[in-house]
Amino acid sequence: MEVLKIGIMGTGRIASLLAETMVQMPEVCLYGVASRSLEKAEEFAARYSIKKAYGSYEELAADSGIQLIYIATPHSEHYSNARLCLEHGKHVLCEKSFAANYSQAKEMIDLAEEKNLMITEAMWVRYMPMAETLKEILHSGIIGEPMTLTANLAYLVSNKPRIVKPELAGGALLDVGVYTLNFASLVFGDEITEISSSVIKTDSGVDAQNSITLLYPRGKMAVLNSSVQVLSDRQGIIYGTKGFLVVENINNFESICVYDTDRKLVVTYERPQQITGYEYQVLASKAAIEQGMTECPQMPHQTTLHVMKVMDELRRQWGIRYPFEKDE
Structure with missing residues (x-):
């Protein structure tokens, strides 16, 4: 694999920083960006000279030209967004925190491993x-x-x-x-x-x-x-x-x-x-994909799950439960 084609899901501040980084990386091609608003996606695409803009996450995930999707949505959305990407055969670089809880994180990782796709948490300091x-x-x-x-x-x-x-x-x-x-x-x-x-x-x-x-x-x-x-x-x-x-x-x-x-x-x-520091997680993801791995050694699935489990326990101690967790 020479140049990795990447799509960004979300158009917030972190997505902008990643886009700013990736357009300076010859190893990757920032190919597409998606927002729930086509207008926002088009504005973002124009700003970073991105080829394609999508008005839905489903369109991004379905594009056969994209290999890796970077998820830059709120924590509450990571689980459903990652599942969407994986179901469409896309590798995933998911912003931290990886999921809202351990149960979601485990399902995301299990699905990636089942489909032999790479998924990793964008805990950028781990890759530096x-x-x-x-x-x-x-x-x-x-x-x-x-x-x-x-x-x-x-x-x-x-x-x-x-x-x-x-x-x-x-x-x-x-x-x-x-x-x-x-x-x-x-x-x-x-x-x-x-x-x-x-x-x-x-x-x-x-x-x-x-x-x-x-x-x-x-x-x-x-x-x-x-x-x-x-x-x-x-x-x-x-x-x-x-x-x-x-x-x-x-x-x-x-x-x-x-x-x-x-x-x-x-x-x-x-x-x-460094460019911004975000380049290292992108390069690590590319290397893992090229080697047929489902995780990056810098941020093993085991550690992602461990940290999620610790955060679940802390929220239990504090009596904090997110509204959507009541259905889980």
């Missing part, structure tokens, strides 16, 4: 070179054994309807907290022994702010905070037995600074030049 750099630093033993980590991510986005509406699977957890959970997963893996948490809800009943503590084997701990009401420094800090390191911006690692037992800076790793 800096994620591998972080693993290499930890493996080197320069900070000793990592025992504790903290991570926080918060943005001033509580004015956006998709963030606060329960029917759109809103809340800080699925929108930004998923990054803190993935950061912890990158460092400590997925074997969690205990989950405890606190939450502050919006008037609409979804989580506005949350604090999560995860315990792991051998006495390891992660403390994670996310919010849609405040602005945070976005740092991830990993504390080891011989020092610690600071990751600037867990949402797109800008740098990793390593400190010794005297808290003196030892070494700094800077992020390599």
Whole structure:
């Protein structure tokens, strides 16, 4: 496969960032875009010189010229949108959070595997070179054994309807907290022994702010905070037995600074030049498709399902259930 033909489902901010990225990538062709409004799709297509615009998701999924569809719709729609794509034989790159809950995510993955199609979660930091750099630093033993980590991510986005509406699977957890959970997963893996948490809800009943503590084997701990009401420094800090390191911006690692037992800076790793950072998940998807894989090794299905299961448990603790889940 030389150039991968890609379609985008949805025309929001993230879809625009992906389009801006892909038009600068010679490895792919941004072939089509779909919205529930043909006018919006046509405007988006004109902006990025995309060949085709569709006024329905069904038309996009049915186009035989497209191989991979990037899903950039609200969390509540990922399940039905992904099923539509898979039923039409399309590979899927699905924006995070992958689904609204574990049950939906499992069905999406099972269907992809049944049809021998690639599906992966667009958790972009997982695909970036800096994620591998972080693993290499930890493996080197320069900070000793990592025992504790903290991570926080918060943005001033509580004015956006998709963030606060329960029917759109809103809340800080699925929108930004998923990054803190993935950061912890990158460092400590997925074997969690205990989950405890606190939450502050919006008037609409979804989580506005949350604090999560995860315990792991051998006495390891992660403390994670996310919010849609405040602005945070976005740092991830990993504390080891011989020092610690600071990751600037867990949402797109800008740098990793390593400190010794005297808290003196030892070494700094800077992020390599990138288009936007979104190119890596697209290239990983292309490689997986070419190799006949149903998942990307950077974001295994097992990890996607693990994180979904953790988020289900957190929402259970908080008493948050989305309206459409009552039918599941």
